[in-house]
Amino acid sequence: MHEMYRKIDGWDxxxxxxPFCGYAAEMWEYEPTPEYYQKVVMCANGGDGQDEPECPMYMPPEGFYRATKVDAAEAWNKRIAA
Known part of the structure; x- marks a missing residue:
């Protein structure tokens, strides 16, 4: 099975x-189609499946997806600071 998301270490x-829940953010690589990659920063709070709800930034909107790691980090940090 093709994995669409892979965590990128070293950016945390x-x-x-x-800003929604205070959890740490993580950098991910997204491959929607073979050989086409995008980078995205997501909230690490995926909820616990019982009491704690999933953060809305666990899977952020398309505006956070970028071609490079640097651009994805800047998009996250700029929108979070706004």
Missing amino acids: DRLERC
Whole structure:
């Protein structure tokens, strides 16, 4: 099975925490079609499946998806600071 999302390590300390829930942010690579990659920063709060709800930024809208890691980090940090 084709994995569409893969976590990218080494970026967590450069990302602002999520303003909705305060959880840490994570950088991910998204491959919607073979050989086409995008980067996105997401909130790490996927909920616990019982009491804690999933953060709306766990899967952010398309405006956060970028071609490079640097651009994805900037998109997250700029929108979070606004």
